[in-house]
Amino acid sequence: xxxxxxxxxxxxxxxxxxxQKEGQRTVQGEIEDALRVVLRRDxxxxxxxxxxxxxGVHARGQVAHVDLPDxxxxxxxAHLLRRLAGRLPMDxxxxxxSEAPPHFDARFSAVWRRYSYRVTDHPGGADPLLRxxxxxxxxxxxxxxxxxxxxxxxxxxxxxxxxxxREGATTIRTLQRLEWVRREDGILEATVQADAFCHNMVRxxxxxxxxxxxxxxxxxxxxxxxxxRVRDSAVHVVRPHGLTLEQVAYPPDEELAARNRASxxxxxxxxxxxxx
Numbered sequence: 549x550x551x552x553x554x555x556x557x558x559x560x561x562x563x564x565x566x567x568q569k570e571g572q573r574t575v576q577g578e579i580e581d582a583l584r585v586v587l588r589r590d591x592x593x594x595x596x597x598x599x600x601x602x603x604g605v606h607a608r609g610q611v612a613h614v615d616l617p618d619x620x621x622x623x624x625x626a627h628l629l630r631r632l633a634g635r636l637p638m639d640x641x642x643x644x645x646s647e648a649p650p651h652f653d654a655r656f657s658a659v660w661r662r663y664s665y666r667v668t669d670h671p672g673g674a675d676p677l678l679r680x681x682x683x684x685x686x687x688x689x690x691x692x693x694x695x696x697x698x699x700x701x702x703x704x705x706x707x708x709x710x711x712x713x714r715e716g717a718t719t720i721r722t723l724q725r726l727e728w729v730r731r732e733d734g735i736l737e738a739t740v741q742a743d744a745f746c747h748n749m750v751r752x753x754x755x756x757x758x759x760x761x762x763x764x765x766x767x768x769x770x771x772x773x774x775x776x777r778v779r780d781s782a783v784h785v786v787r788p789h790g791l792t793l794e795q796v797a798y799p800p801d802e803e804l805a806a807r808n809r810a811s812x813x814x815x816x817x818x819x820x821x822x823x824x
């Protein structure tokens with residue numbers, strides 16, 4: 549039986565989602581170990597996740613799945629959520645457990661992921677009660693200029709200029725939404741949504757937007773960096789604690805198998821003009 553887990557965590561004390569060989573504390577490690585104990589299994593159940601968040605990144609809407617023998621699920625399903633709550637540390641919660649439909653895969657079935665990044669430009673710094681979730685930027689920020697810059701990044705592109713490349717992995721993504729608002733409390737909040745993200749992509753995009761917002765770069769600069777398809781040393785990867793995974797979306801059940809196949813296809817774009 550494939551079980552879907554909806555998960556939230558405060559990432560400050562975690563070395564990211566993925567279990568580490570060196571023994572660092574990770575979200576996956578905590579949940580898998582808790583499952584092994586409450587299910588009374590000799591082997592540790594293995595989770596598959598929608599998106600591997602980095603060290604220090606938070607989540608409200610992370611999704612994972614685990615495959616359990618039918619008899620184990622039948623025995624424990626009524627009390628498993630409460631028992632996990634009693635076993636897990638307070639900075640990670642499994643919010644829901646449900647039987648997944650046929651062909652559901654937490655990673656490959658997802659049609660988009662949505663993140664938020666929160667920044668304050670208050671001259672006195674971040675609210676101490678929010679310091680673990682809000683970045684302080686020590687320059688006044690122009691939200692209109694940041695949104696103007698963001699519009700030049702939307703659509704399907706090779707985001708190599710904003711990603712840490714991984715061997716054999718594509719950096720082509722479809723950025724569906726990138727917009728900033730200034731909340732009533734003065735905090736600037738970015739909403740970033742794409743079909744998928746490559747390593748450091750959101751934090752690099754935010755770094756470029758902040759350079760525009762504080763006047764160090766013009767609004768057209770991030771799009772020019774994107775078009776070059778190479779890392780630019782001026783693009784800073786901002787700190788992780790302002791970033792939260794808010795939601796992962798999935799298609800209707802009857803479209804899951806097709807979505808899995810499409811997600812596994814490696815995408816390509818035409819070469820740059822004058823190249824190759």
